[in-house]
Amino acid sequence: MEPKGRLIGVVGAIALAAVIVGGVIGWAIGHSGRKAATVAETTVSGGTVDPHVAAGAHDFVQFACAQCHGLGGRGGVSADVPALTGLGTALTVDQLTSIIDHGLGESANPDKPYMPVWKGVVSPAQVSDLVEYIRAGLPDVPLAEPVPIPEGQGAAVAGSRLYVRYGCINCHGPNGLGGIPNPEAEDKTIPALAGADFREEFNTDAKVGEMIRSGSVIGKPPIVSMPHWGGILSDEQLADLVAYLKTFS
Ligand code: HEC
Ligand code: HEC
Numbered sequence: 001m002e003p004k005g006r007l008i009g010v011v012g013a014i015a016l017a018a019v020i021v022g023g024v025i026g027w028a029i030g031h032s033g034r035k036a037a038t039v040a041e042t043t044v045s046g047g048t049v050d051p052h053v054a055a056g057a058h059d060f061v062q063f064a065c066a067q068c069h070g071l072g073g074r075g076g077v078s079a080d081v082p083a084l085t086g087l088g089t090a091l092t093v094d095q096l097t098s099i100i101d102h103g104l105g106e107s108a109n110p111d112k113p114y115m116p117v118w119k120g121v122v123s124p125a126q127v128s129d130l131v132e133y134i135r136a137g138l139p140d141v142p143l144a145e146p147v148p149i150p151e152g153q154g155a156a157v158a159g160s161r162l163y164v165r166y167g168c169i170n171c172h173g174p175n176g177l178g179g180i181p182n183p184e185a186e187d188k189t190i191p192a193l194a195g196a197d198f199r200e201e202f203n204t205d206a207k208v209g210e211m212i213r214s215g216s217v218i219g220k221p222p223i224v225s226m227p228h229w230g231g232i233l234s235d236e237q238l239a240d241l242v243a244y245l246k247t248f249s
Pocket of ligand 2: 116117163167169171192193198201208
C-alpha cells in the first residue's frame with residue numbers, strides 16, 4: 001500500500017470508530033431518556049401533549065369530524081353543527097363515547113346535517129382517543145391537518161382529495177371498493193361506490209349528488225348511516241366528488 005493510501009485507511013478507521021462510539025452514546029442517551037419519561041410525548045409550542053390526545057387530534061381530522069365541527073372543534077362550518085371547544089369536561093367519558101358511537105339521531109329537519117353513527121368505523125381505541133382529545137380542550141397538534149385541495153387541476157383531482165378530506169374513504173374504501181363491515185345493516189357492509197350494481201342504481205350525476213347531499217339513515221343505531229353533507233359541502237365540491245366517483249371502475 002502507498003503511504004498516502006495507508007493514511008486514508010487510518011483516517012477512515014478513526015472516522016468509523018467515531019461513528020460507532022457516537023451511535024452507542026446516542027443509543028444510551030435515547031434509552032435513559034425513555035426510562036425517565038415512561039410515556040413518549042409530542043412537543044407542541046409551549047409544552048407537550050399526551051399521546052392519546054395527539055392520536056385523538058389526528059382521528060378528528062381522519063374521520064372528518066373537523067369538516068363538520070371545524071378545525072380543532074372551533075365551529076364556523078355550519079350553524080347546524082355545534083362547536084366542541086366549549087364542552088370541556090361538561091360531558092362525561094361515557095356520554096361522549098355514546099354520542100360518537102351512536103350519533104344523536106337524525107335531525108327532525110331532513111335538510112340539516114346530523115351527527116353520524118361511528119361505531120364499527122371508528123375503533124374503540126380511536127373513540128377513546130377522541131374523547132380524551134375533546135376533554136383536553138381540543139389542543140392544536142402538529143400535522144393533524146386535513147389534506148389540501150389542489151386548484152386548477154380539474155374536478156376529478158379535487159374530488160379525489162375531497163374523498164379523503166371528508167372521510168368518504170373510511171366508510172367506502174379506497175377507490176370506492178367498499179367492504180367495510182356494517183353488521184347491523186341488511187347487506188352487512190357499507191356499499192361500494194364502484195361496480196355494476198352501483199352504476200345501475202346511480203346512473204345519473206344528479207342521483208349521486210342527491211345521495212351525498214341528503215345522506216340516508218337506514219335504520220336505528222348502531223347501523224352506520226350515510227352522513228348528510230348538504231350545508232357542509234358546497235355545490236362545487238359535490239360536483240367534484242361526483243366527477244371523481246366516475247373514475248371508479
Ligand atoms: C356530517 C357532519 C358531522 C360529522 C362528520 C361529525 N359530526 Fe358531530 N355532530 C354533528 C351535528 C349536526 C351535531 C349536533 C346534533 C344534535 O344536536 O342533534 C353533532 C354533535 C356532536 C357532539 C355533541 C356536542 C354537544 O354539544 O352535545 C359531539 C361530542 C360530536 N358531534 C363529536 C363528533 C366527532 C368526534 C366526530 C368525528 C368522529 C363528529 N362529531 C363528526 C355533525 C357532525
Ligand atoms: C360513516 C360512514 C360513511 C361516510 C363517512 C360516508 N358514507 Fe356514503 N354511505 C354510507 C352508508 C352506510 C351508505 C348506504 C346508505 C343506504 O343504503 O341507505 C352510503 C351510501 C352512499 C352512496 C350511495 C351508494 C349506495 O349504493 O347506496 C354514495 C354515492 C355515497 N355514500 C357517497 C359518499 C361520499 C362521496 C362520502 C364523502 C363525502 C361518503 N359517502 C361518506 C356510509 C358513509
